[in-house]
Amino acid sequence: MAKRSIVPFGPQHPVLPEPVHLDLVLEDETVVGAVPSIGYIHRGLEKLVEKRDFKQYVYIAERVCGICSCGHGLGYCESVEQVMGIEVPDRAKFLRVIWMEMSRVHSHLLWLGLLADAMGFESLFMESWRLREKILDMFDETTGGRIIHSVNCVGGVQKDMDSTMLNGILEAVKDLEKEMRPVADTFLEDYTVQSRLKGVGVLSRERAIELGAVGPMLRASGEEYDARLLGYAAYPNLTVEPVTSKDGDSYARCEVRIKELFQSFDLIREAIGKIPEGDISVPVKGNPSGEFFMRIEQPRGEAVYYVKGSGKKFLERFRLRTPTTSNIPPMVETLKGCQLADVPLLILTIDPCVSCTER
């Protein structure tokens, strides 16, 4: 038996987008165990709910994370609306879906770029991020912010989109889809990419369910679960089918995310086609009293929002369980038995967002 050694990995590492620390137990070059630890960027944002009124807190919920910003605002608003029994206008629901799917596209393109960077495929990385700029420009045009959109509010949305903007989004999506094809082909067919991803970090469907994997990590193992089917916002009016793959390796996770990109393009087109005319928000009176658990599908997986109010303008408790929290145990499982050189890539395949996780 080879001598065991422990190698500290992170929180500062060239390949890690966010700080997570791992103690890797190695036998020669093979990883036999990994002990994760987090806690480098805790900001106490959940506690802040006691100091800011429930309408102000939307802005704080949005700032939990830069990439999932739109989703956090949406999840928080939906849960408060459920507590208060507010029926959001249909137009607002569709607008929420359009922005949410645009957010998914930008998150997945960001991840694809990071994956290419982790493999050392620099030109593919630059191309993915170049495409992402188009979506960010559309966000800038429609919401006024590239990353933090501040469009969701309790009772609806703050900004409407006119037909020029909706057509602009359709044009951008059309261009993006066309330009995305060669990039998708490279990710799925290129020799270099496949040699780094195929058969690396296999997670079986049973283990993925047991360990509580969510999002593309779970769907890549063959489980058909997508929180968008739970029916929040305007998703019940749209065609959502979970994108799955069966291999459960890093390549399958990449494949699921690429297919989800194209699914998001379709959803944006469908939502724009079906968007009704009408108000974008309803007036909110009174304070929330009661509690609610809300689940939404973030680009990285299922996120859970818990809200508890006692009739005052300050909520008693807000709890946010992010997809990365759920995906850390499956990540540790995939690390067992892999080569040390594959560790950065495997950490990346869960699409970690540590600032979300620590809040």
Add this chain to the structure above:
Amino acid sequence: MEIEHMSKRKVLTFAGRALKNLFQKPATTSYPFEPAVYPERMRGHVEIHMEDCICCGLCMRSCPSQAIRVDRRAGTWTIRRFDCVQCSSCVNVCPKKCLTMEAGYTRPDTRKTDETFIKPAQPEEARAEAASVKAEEAEQKQQEKQKDCIPERI
């Protein structure tokens, strides 16, 4: 498994795109030589039109990052630009619509300084006129009150 996947593998799939990119115009703009173009809705920084401000303090109460301070007595409106998160919450609640969100980011600085706006002093004539209008209104109200109080004679 390896042999099965080998048939699907292609080499240099990205070469065409990479070559095309070499001869294309850069995707980025040559800022600062070209001015930055901001979209209409851009949330860059908050501007105030102090003449219309009534110092009600609603913006101060709605600010999630507590960047705004309003002093009603002194007639001042102060903002810490580096604390502002450009959420436009203050713009949405302003009853006089004197706050606006303008394009362009806050300029970098070496210190976090406050920026204070003072409500412009009204000229003497305008102030005297406003005072006389107020006095007249008060008098009218007083008279109406007295009218209400006097019992009708039968």
